[in-house]
Amino acid sequence: MACTVVQPLLSRIVRRIAQEHPSLFARLGAHQSTDFLIDPVELPFALHLRPDPQALIFRAVPRDAAPDAGATIRGQFLLLLELLDSEQDGDAAFFSRDLEVSGDTEAIVRLRNALDDIDGSIAEDTAAMFGKPGRAILSRLRRSYSDDTKGYPQP
Amino acid sequence: MSLAELICPAGTPAALRTAVDAGADAVYCGFQDATNARNFPGLNFTPYELAASVAYAHAKGTKVLLALNTYPPAGKVDLWRHAADTGAQFGVDAFIVADMGVAQYIAQTHPQVRLHLSVQAAASSPEAIRYYCENFGVKRVVLPRILTIPEIRQIRKEIPCEIETFIFGNHGLMVEGRCSLTNYLTGQSTNMDGVCSPASDVDYRRHEDGSMSSQLAGFTIDCFGPNEKAGYPTICKGRYTAPHRPDGYYAFEEPISLNLSRLLPDLIDAGVHAFKIEGRQRSKSYVRGVVSAFRQAVDDIRAGRPANIADLVALTEGQKQTQGAFETKKWR
Amino acid sequence: MTKLTLGPIAYHWSPEVRRDFYAKIADEAPVDEVYLGEVICSKRAPFQEADLPDIIERLERGGKTVILSSLAEVMLKRERKATADLAELDSPEIEFNNAAGLFARGKRPHRIGPFMNAYNEATIAWMATNGATHVCLPTELPGPAIAVAAKAARDLGLGVEVQAFGRASLAVSARCYHARAHNRTKDNCLFVCEDDPDGMPLRTTDQNPILRVNGIQTQSESYVDLLPESARLVGDGVTHLRLMPQVVDMVAVATLFRCVLDETLELDQAQESLENLCGGTKVSNGFYHGTAGYRRINAAAPL
Numbered sequence: 001m002a003c004t005v006v007q008p009l010l011s012r013i014v015r016r017i018a019q020e021h022p023s024l025f026a027r028l029g030a031h032q033s034t035d036f037l038i039d040p041v042e043l044p045f046a047l048h049l050r051p052d053p054q055a056l057i058f059r060a061v062p063r064d065a066a067p068d069a070g071a072t073i074r075g076q077f078l079l080l081l082e083l084l085d086s087e088q089d090g091d092a093a094f095f096s097r098d099l100e101v102s103g104d105t106e107a108i109v110r111l112r113n114a115l116d117d118i119d120g121s122i123a124e125d126t127a128a129m130f131g132k133p134g135r136a137i138l139s140r141l142r143r144s145y146s147d148d149t150k151g152y153p154q155p
Numbered sequence: 156m157s158l159a160e161l162i163c164p165a166g167t168p169a170a171l172r173t174a175v176d177a178g179a180d181a182v183y184c185g186f187q188d189a190t191n192a193r194n195f196p197g198l199n200f201t202p203y204e205l206a207a208s209v210a211y212a213h214a215k216g217t218k219v220l221l222a223l224n225t226y227p228p229a230g231k232v233d234l235w236r237h238a239a240d241t242g243a244q245f246g247v248d249a250f251i252v253a254d255m256g257v258a259q260y261i262a263q264t265h266p267q268v269r270l271h272l273s274v275q276a277a278a279s280s281p282e283a284i285r286y287y288c289e290n291f292g293v294k295r296v297v298l299p300r301i302l303t304i305p306e307i308r309q310i311r312k313e314i315p316c317e318i319e320t321f322i323f324g325n326h327g328l329m330v331e332g333r334c335s336l337t338n339y340l341t342g343q344s345t346n347m348d349g350v351c352s353p354a355s356d357v358d359y360r361r362h363e364d365g366s367m368s369s370q371l372a373g374f375t376i377d378c379f380g381p382n383e384k385a386g387y388p389t390i391c392k393g394r395y396t397a398p399h400r401p402d403g404y405y406a407f408e409e410p411i412s413l414n415l416s417r418l419l420p421d422l423i424d425a426g427v428h429a430f431k432i433e434g435r436q437r438s439k440s441y442v443r444g445v446v447s448a449f450r451q452a453v454d455d456i457r458a459g460r461p462a463n464i465a466d467l468v469a470l471t472e473g474q475k476q477t478q479g480a481f482e483t484k485k486w487r
Numbered sequence: 488m489t490k491l492t493l494g495p496i497a498y499h500w501s502p503e504v505r506r507d508f509y510a511k512i513a514d515e516a517p518v519d520e521v522y523l524g525e526v527i528c529s530k531r532a533p534f535q536e537a538d539l540p541d542i543i544e545r546l547e548r549g550g551k552t553v554i555l556s557s558l559a560e561v562m563l564k565r566e567r568k569a570t571a572d573l574a575e576l577d578s579p580e581i582e583f584n585n586a587a588g589l590f591a592r593g594k595r596p597h598r599i600g601p602f603m604n605a606y607n608e609a610t611i612a613w614m615a616t617n618g619a620t621h622v623c624l625p626t627e628l629p630g631p632a633i634a635v636a637a638k639a640a641r642d643l644g645l646g647v648e649v650q651a652f653g654r655a656s657l658a659v660s661a662r663c664y665h666a667r668a669h670n671r672t673k674d675n676c677l678f679v680c681e682d683d684p685d686g687m688p689l690r691t692t693d694q695n696p697i698l699r700v701n702g703i704q705t706q707s708e709s710y711v712d713l714l715p716e717s718a719r720l721v722g723d724g725v726t727h728l729r730l731m732p733q734v735v736d737m738v739a740v741a742t743l744f745r746c747v748l749d750e751t752l753e754l755d756q757a758q759e760s761l762e763n764l765c766g767g768t769k770v771s772n773g774f775y776h777g778t779a780g781y782r783r784i785n786a787a788a789p790l
Contacts, residue, residue: 113166229639254606282561333604
């Protein structure tokens with residue numbers, strides 16, 4: 001149910017990112033065709049990403065119907081969002097066990113490096129796509145997250 | 156007093172711009188191939204990206220150092236030579252080299268570009284350093300992370316070139332440029348391929364009890380309890396057993412970060428010309444945080460103000476840190 | 488004719504063991520050249536120095552050429568002095584394992600050791616124009632690169648050596664891992680490394696043998712064994728095969744290599760005998776075949 005609601009938004013988001021940051025795909029190399037499962041632990045669904053520029057997939061999937069992923073990244077939603085934006089250091093989050101990865105480690109490293117080469121904030125850009133309400137949701141998320149994780153080591 | 160230049164890592168063009176904006180005096184980077192020792196997936200620069208990045212850095216007064224610090228295997232020397240030619244064409248400010256054949260090629264072909272001797276050359280005595288200075292015109296040596304400050308001070312008096320030391324980041328235990336541990340387990344060489352514990356051979360396994368083991372090419376390098384800090388499966392930071400250590404111990408070193416922030420004034424006083432921050436494989440977030448903190452500290456020290464060392468120490472908060480060999484030879 | 492060499496003893500064997508070992512080598516081993524000297528730890532060197540002249544004399548009497556090898560790591564005053572002193576000698580020949588030695592030696596003739604990272608033809612050419620007469624290639628160099636490097640070195644008139652037997656050196660450090668394993672520091676090590684004449688075995692926590700500790704050096708668990716590849720190496724221009732001393736019958740090891748080089752023994756039979764000599768220690772040739780060093784690739788390289 002939740003999946004169907006967010007799906008149109010996800011499609012818009014990922015198409016927008018792909019358009020604005022074509023260099024991202026070069027850094028992914030052969031892992032453009034890898035299925036990534038991004039699993040925000042507190043959300044009711046996971047996200048399936050296949051960063052293939054010819055047939056881009058970014059969709060919400062119920063956990064029990066998730067595809068066989070080549071690589072899985074698991075953590076709190078806002079941590080994942082901050083990693084996306086390089087607000088957080090992935091290595092530090094991993095060492096502290098806040099982030100969990102499994103599957104093809106190279107695929108994850110490539111995705112991380114590809115996203116890290118993007119200037120500015122994907123989260124902000126995405127929020128901006130939905131105007132004022134989008135930005136409000138993002139800042140509310142951030143507030144609740146920083147209350148949640150007081151004392152979290154900033155690398 | 157030395158200039159205390161801040162030499163900062165750049166794994167991607169975005170990280171390079173981040174380092175430049177955060178106050179780096181110089182950034183170091185490499186191409187997307189075996190010519191540098193951080194040949195990691197999705198990292199590094201295409202020739203086109205390097206050209207644009209040099210322009211960005213130079214416009215802001217920041218130097219760009221190109222790492223060509225691996226050892227070409229016989230038959231593949233041309234890849235390194237072309238990389239040097241490309242770097243020279245784009246106007247990089249120095250090459251960081253380890254191989255004598257590469258050094259000689261650059262000294263002959265691009266004499267206008269400075270040569271820095273990489274830590275991968277493992278030059279740890281005045282004689283070894285002078286060998287590279289006298290034969291290839293090396294202008295700066297990056298010292299191995301195995302010397303104490305009095306030893307660095309002594310070396311400074313006996314060599315004709317500048318000294319660069321690592322001050323922060325991953326803490327290599329083995330003499331750089333003499334390590335084939337990764338090749339022994341994975342078939343990819345640190346010296347020839349620029350690879351250390353390649354991600355393609357890394358596997359994390361979660362166990363029922365919440366613990367997690369890290370493997371490299373099927374060898375268990377470490378296992379972490381549910382609440383224990385994790386580490387990347389680098390062979391020299393793994394846990395092993397020995398006949399009289401049946402429980403498993405860190406045979407070489409614990410997963411630990413080098414942080415010399417407390418020693419900055421001593422290093423400057425010892426004549427260290429440049430401070431190197433490790434971490435081309437780390438994120439922009441790391442680069443932003445570490446570079447700006449050290450920028451502030453170095454500026455304070457140079458201006459005679461007390462530096463806020465506590466902020467620098469906090470950079471590795473939650474993770475173990477060490478001053479390694481720099482503080483005491485007991486480390487050895 | 489391809490020569491067999493015996494590399495320097497990497498471990499802290501006692502003076503008595505060394506004397507007996509080299510007496511046997513001098514009398515019985517079909518090796519042509521023997522490298523002596525402490526390469527790993529400068530603290531061990533004083534234990535050997537007194538016997539060195541006798542051992543040299545004994546080996547030369549047995550018809551062996553003796554070469555002195557220098558330290559791989561040069562940092563402390565005593566290490567710098569040892570290296571500089573070695574560089575002063577006119578005979579025997581010297582093999583350098585550190586650029587500090589090259590600096591002291593200048594253009595006078597010398598050999599290049601396996602720690603000098605002579606990976607390619609450009610570096611070998613540079614070394615040749617600066618007095619190198621012989622080069623031992625890095626142990627991790629794969630076959631095709633060995634062929635290119637060997638041809639370049641031969642064209643310049645250099646001898647070319649490859650390690651064909653024994654544990655591979657995988658790393659050196661400033662820190663002593665033998666001392667660390669016994670909760671000591673390097674300065675207060677009490678020479679605990681003497682207890683492990685073939686290195687201290689490290690296993691993964693799930694009991695998989697992986698590495699050996701030898702003081703500041705980390706070695707492979709497996710013995711490199713390029714007996715099956717020896718004909719190919721010779722065909723590619725390698726002039727010397729190096730056998731590293733391990734706690735096995737080194738006379739027998741050398742004899743097997745000699746027989747295979749001379750084609751007086753079938754390779755399969757020699758290889759089986761060699762593996763029997765090595766007891767429980769696995770043999771490997773992965774580096775040569777461009778794969779993980781610990782692996783044993785069975786397909787003997789065709790000529």
